[in-house]
Amino acid sequence: MTLPEEPPRSLRLRLDRMALAANWRALDRLSGEAMAGAAVKADAYGLGVDAVVPALCDAGSRHFFLAHWSEVAAVLEHVAGSAISVLHGVRNAEEAAFAQATGVIPTINSLRQAKLWTESGGGTCHLMVDTGINRLGMALAELGDPLVQSLDVDILMSHLASADEASPQNARQLGLFHQATQQVQAGRLSLANSAGIMLGTDYHFDLTRPGLALYGGIAHPGLAGHIAQVAYPQAAIIQTRQLTAGDSVGYNALWTARQPTRVGTVSIGYADGFLRTMGPGSALQHAGDLLPVLGRVSMDMIVVDLTGSDAEEGDFIDLPGDLPALAQSSGLSQYEILTLMGRRFDRG
Structure with missing residues (x-):
């Protein structure tokens, strides 16, 4: 059965693409010598990948972070696989094979994932090290494992737990991340999320990974005045x-x-x-x-x-x-x- 064209919906969401681009440029500028990427997981935080990713590309973003492999296809419509990272890594051989076929870069989080990636043929990956949030990521004690040492790591990253507040945990995590950088050879380093950008240059490294602030959220009080409403x-x-x-x-x-x-x-x-x-x-x-x-x-x-x-x-x-x-x-x-x-x- 051929359906007629869908009638206009009673809910609509206007995306201010100029404000979105301006937010990315502001975050890139606030990142100092580092370049800002963009977290576009969860359908670009609910605003729609098909509208958000092209606007971010036009603004200058070249790195896009997802959570699930099921999110990849929509983003591949707009950027090359090598510009995309899946933060959950590879759970099984099927996900590793999908990464190999698409060129999307997995973020390795465990020794098991490192083994899966190596057995799939390996190649460029990112590596997450846990510095205190205790979600995903390698323990510092695991970084010397031969499986980890054999990885071709482009970005070594970690994730801040309390960047939106003046917490001593921030400095502790920064110190542990510095320890990790001494144990793993990587092309680039990344620690700061939206709020982390406002913690200063010590947290910027080579690449920042803003999410919420791109879309009009004030993840840290210091972002007020830099970030505009988008949705x-x-x-x-x-x-x-x-x-x-x-x-x-x-x-x-x-x-x-x-x-x-x-x-x-x-x-x-x-x-x-x-x-x-x-x-x-x-x-x-x-x-x-x-x-x-x-x-x-x-x-x-x-x-x-x-x-x-x-x-x-x-x-x-x-x-x-x-x-x-x-x-x-x-x-x-x-x-x-x-x-x-x-x-x-x-x-x-």
Whole structure:
């Protein structure tokens, strides 16, 4: 059956490509002598690889970091395999063979992965060393193993755990990373994420790996003033109605009208990343008017107060997009807010 063209969606996400490019350039400049790469895992933090990667390429980014092998194909549409690194490494022979076939570079995290990569034919890889976050990465004691010493390591990297705060862990991790650099021959070194860039030149090495800050998140207080909002989500009003005093809204009747009130039902809910914690005290906007959220957030809908607004059924209204402010009001992290936006948004 041939389907007709899909009708316009009631959720859309506008990506400010100029702001995205400017953010990368700012982070590259703040990285000093190092070059900034770009973390584009999780579909470019939820904003869409097909829009984000070309904009970053145009800005000057040449290194792209993913988490899963399932994310590779979309990025290969825009850059060569040698520009892509998969941070989870190779779990099995199939992933190693895929890396060999595509030219995508695995980040080796364990002796087992080193063995798998070598047995697949080896070649250029990156190497993650754990310096204290205790997620992925080789222990320092393992770096002298012949399997590790035989690897062709382009980038030796580690990941900071507390770069967004003034923590003594940062200096400890830096010291351990310096120890690692004495044990492994590598073409380049990389330690800093978005927040780590703001820890200073000692943390920059050859390549930084910003993620959140590219997309408008303030991962460190020092980034304020350098980073612009990138994502502008909108949702359509799918019905308006007039309430009378005493009418309640939504599940469990958490909000009740005290006077006649015009409200709008909006086509977004927690299935689209607008979680219940984002409802209380928040507001959408239309033509500069604030439209407070009323009652409990549902899976596919919220209700807003249209008092004083001329918004009508079919109009698109602006969702909150200031990541630091929204994180503060909702209790969610900026990372969660970005990556939870669902597939129903038109990202075209």
